[in-house]
Amino acid sequence: MTVPRYTRLIQSLPASVPFVGPEEQERTRGAPFAARLGANENVFGPSPKAIAAMQAETLEIWKYGDPTSFDLRNALAAHMRVQPQNILVGEGIDGLLGYLVRLLISQGDAVVTSDGAYPTFNYHVTGFGGIIHKVPYNGDHEDPAALFAKAKEVEAKLVYLANPDNPMGTWHAGTVIAQALNELPEDCLLLLDEAYVEFAPEGTAAQVDVEDPRIIRMRTFSKAYGMAGARIGYAVGAEGLIRNFDKIRNHFGMNRMAQTGALAALNDQDWLAQTQAKVSQARDRISRIAGDNGLTILPSATNFVAVDCGADGDFARKVLAALVARGIFVRMPFVAPQDRCIRISCGRPEDLDLLAEALPLALAEARK
Amino acid sequence: MTVPRYTRLIQSLPASVPFVGPEEQERTRGAPFAARLGANENVFGPSPKAIAAMQAETLEIWKYGDPTSFDLRNALAAHMRVQPQNILVGEGIDGLLGYLVRLLISQGDAVVTSDGAYPTFNYHVTGFGGIIHKVPYNGDHEDPAALFAKAKEVEAKLVYLANPDNPMGTWHAGTVIAQALNELPEDCLLLLDEAYVEFAPEGTAAQVDVEDPRIIRMRTFSKAYGMAGARIGYAVGAEGLIRNFDKIRNHFGMNRMAQTGALAALNDQDWLAQTQAKVSQARDRISRIAGDNGLTILPSATNFVAVDCGADGDFARKVLAALVARGIFVRMPFVAPQDRCIRISCGRPEDLDLLAEALPLALAEARK
Incomplete structure (x- = not known):
């Protein structure tokens, strides 16, 4: 036994x-x-203002953080020109990836990504029993057409695409992504990882309707905002999808200093x-x-x-x-x-x- | 569709x-x-030394935290008189509860807890499809004998017991818990939540062999150490069980300031x-x-x-x-x-x- x-x-x-x-x-x-x-x-x-905000917040560390990340979520909504209910703050993109996979993937469900793309996404998919289908890079670029064709072929529930890409650093114009969406199967969710988008040329972020139920994007304070050790990322998507994270997420999981620091960092453009x-x-x-x-x-x-x-x-x-x-x-x-x-x-x-x-x-x- | x-x-x-x-x-x-x-x-x-350590660590926040929490885990091992491989550091007990439930519980699996005990545990069990069986408190105390008898009856994989208890604040001597373990079904894991144990009289922590595969205990820096907003807890259990968390946990999920602050807090007894x-x-x-x-x-x-x-x-x-x-x-x-x-x-x-x-x-x- x-x-x-x-x-x-x-x-x-x-x-x-x-x-x-x-x-x-x-x-x-x-x-x-x-x-x-x-x-x-x-x-x-990070911004010296973010550092100062985190240092001051140490005096409040005896309190749990706000489980709704209200202030930060509102600021991010204004920044992204969406509604607060389109935003979820979480424990880095890694944490948000785990939640998203859990929402969609159970044993045997198909998922598509690029061969050589972010391993932690694959880790979560495997961890919930999903089956990963990979397509090769095309000239060291992620290949949206091939990804979406594969998604159609295997009836994938979820497809991962990073723009800009990690580990190659290459990117597509946002219009290319938006155009490719026409080929995304209707019942497949596109996870658009934009962890590095603040470093990319103007126009790299795809312009998509935030209430389009076929797409969720993720961004982070770990990269351009210089706060990897704070563990704070956010997802932007349709209200119904964002609300469903509340069924499973660790509601009191956000570090209080991280929330405060991220808000100050966002405000120092x-x-x-x-x-x-x-x-x-x-x-x-x-x-x-x-x-x-x-x-x-x-x-x-x-x-x-x-x-x-x-x-x-x-x-x-x-x-x-x-x-x-x-x-x-x-x-x-x-x-x-x-x-x-x-x-x-x-x-x-x-x-x-x-x-x-x-x-x-x-x-x-x-x-x- | x-x-x-x-x-x-x-x-x-x-x-x-x-x-x-x-x-x-x-x-x-x-x-x-x-x-x-x-x-x-x-x-x-928290200790002023913990506050100072967190403030200093803000300057290092551009780095991810150590995914193995090496220094903190070693210090906790010494503190608990166990080996580092018996310790897992995680995003508060709430986060650790979620991981533990995920390791053991799939749809239809039986879990036992007290009626009125910690709701976040039930939230995770429900979230992974487990079936919760409850026993009543006995004179405002958790009732180990009734919990373990119910676990036997429903063939539970997991039973939750907080000592001291939340929300009543009552407690059992550690010897009572250790004695009751004789009645725990052999294939059932006891999750002993000791979030409040530092406030309890000497002898409240049950003396159990850390390598006993039937028990895992969880403690936190949120309560006695005054760092609820940092989100840092730890699990103590058999090496094999602790190692299995590595299959699913968010490896880079720990806030760097929290790790540093917890170490300083632990060192200021x-x-x-x-x-x-x-x-x-x-x-x-x-x-x-x-x-x-x-x-x-x-x-x-x-x-x-x-x-x-x-x-x-x-x-x-x-x-x-x-x-x-x-x-x-x-x-x-x-x-x-x-x-x-x-x-x-x-x-x-x-x-x-x-x-x-x-x-x-x-x-x-x-x-x-």
């Missing part, structure tokens, strides 16, 4: 985790990283503009560093850059290992042919100085 | 939420509460002792206020006191409404005969001064 008696689904799940954190890598290697450029964190950090400029400069610098080493980069609409190491995945994995060994935390795509690249987050000038030093050595070591 | 296509389970779930937060009540009544004594928050707050003393004084004061109004209290091992209003639930609900109308946020048990009581959290002297003023007026109004 085994106790406890896990569900059959839980017994079938692998023990693997989506990502190993840099702290664990640091403990394994016995030294801290010199540059933290692997998790697409925003090293430029000047800081956001400065961050966007710094990220743009960092992308250019990474491009120059790559070029200095005979490598090319993929154009990026995010706060990271995929650097094409010019050979196959095995070679890129060697380059990555050699960078990590030199204290440069980076990650890379999982799937060929995208795994010919390594993915470098936009660091400060001093972080990229370290990259510039380490990359030629890493390449030489990989070529040995 | 309905889109999105929710699971059958989701379609069957009620739209109700476990608790309405005080902020929503304040917006409805158009004024803030003068005393916040309804959610068993700890108004004495002097502050905890001061809090315990203040809470004890507040319990005595609530007892005197009740006595001054001809009411009696239930002995409490928590940071709240159930005050017996001396009549039925309808009367207690009137008293509660009259207190709320006077700006005193309190809550009360949901189920008869425990709903003859209102539940008052241990406030500061100035909070309890307001209670002392309002209670006679509320009683007079309820008696009209």
Whole structure:
């Protein structure tokens, strides 16, 4: 007799985790990283006003946070030009992905995503027993037409599309996404992950009717707003869909400092503009560093850059290992042919100085 | 055609939420509460060292938190005299309850709890399709013998027991719990909720082998450590059970400030002792206020006191409404005969001064 008696689904799940954190890598290697450029964190950090707001809120931390995130949700609604009932605040996009999958997917239900797209989405789908169908990238871009055709073929309940994309940093114009929606099966929900959209050119966010029941979008304070450690994301969608999250979500799950900090961050769009400029400069610098080493980069609409190491995945994995060994935390795509690249987050000038030093050595070591 | 296509389970779930937060009540009544004594928050707050640690950590908030909560988990293991692999840190006990239920319960599985015990546990069980079987309180105490007998009768996979209990504040000696375990069915997991145990007399925590596969305990930084808004709790149990949470949990779900603050709070046991003393004084004061109004209290091992209003639930609900109308946020048990009581959290002297003023007026109004 085994106790406890896990569900059959839980017994079938692998023990693997989506990502190993840099702290664990640091403990394994016995030294801290010199540059933290692997998790697409925003090293430029949040608005000083957000920091001040969080520091002040520590004095109120004895209180639970507002389970409706009323103030933040209203501010986000104004920002997104929708109604507050179109917004759900949650524990990062990762948390919201879990809730959304739980709402739609039970054992055997079909889900479509790109091969090599965000692993944590797949983790949640598998965790609720869904069957993942993958389509390849098209020229290092997500391929809306192929995704939606596959969704039709397998009668998918849910399809995942990130715009801009992670891990490649590529993007489609919002009009391309909106146009492709015509091919989305009528009974399929599109999850549009816009985690990086604030870094993208004007017009990347698709203009869609928020009450269109076929689409939900997710955004975050982890990237452009520099608050990854606060765990705060939001979903924007039709009122009926947003309301259904209330059936299952952890109502008192939001950290109070995170709520307050996010509101202050949202209200400091000047800081956001400065961050966007710094990220743009960092992308250019990474491009120059790559070029200095005979490598090319993929154009990026995010706060990271995929650097094409010019050979196959095995070679890129060697380059990555050699960078990590030199204290440069980076990650890379999982799937060929995208795994010919390594993915470098936009660091400060001093972080990229370290990259510039380490990359030629890493390449030489990989070529040995 | 309905889109999105929710699971059958989701379609069957009620739209109700476990608790309405005080902020929503304040917006409805158009004024803030003068005393916040309804959610068993700890108004004495966290250690100043925890506050300082959280404030400093705001500068690191651009980084994701460590998904393994390594430092905190190690400190908790030492504190609990177990191994780090016996500890899981999560998004408050509420979040951990959801994960645990998901590990064990699928549609139709039997779960046992007390009638009137923690509603958020029931919310999660219902949310995963479990069937809840309830046993009544016995003299305003949870009744381990009845819970375990019911678990045997319905072949429950999971049984919930809080010690000390919420909402009554009553408790059993740890030896009573340990003794009762002999009657727990061999294939049933006991979830022992010890959210309030730091307020209880020595010996309230049951001494059980952490590797006993039939028991998991949960504790929190929300109550005695004064950090409800940080959302940080922990589970203590057999290594195999703890490891299984990794199959489904939101690995990067922990707020970074919360992790740092909890570690500092745990390391300041002097502050905890001061809090315990203040809470004890507040319990005595609530007892005197009740006595001054001809009411009696239930002995409490928590940071709240159930005050017996001396009549039925309808009367207690009137008293509660009259207190709320006077700006005193309190809550009360949901189920008869425990709903003859209102539940008052241990406030500061100035909070309890307001209670002392309002209670006679509320009683007079309820008696009209």
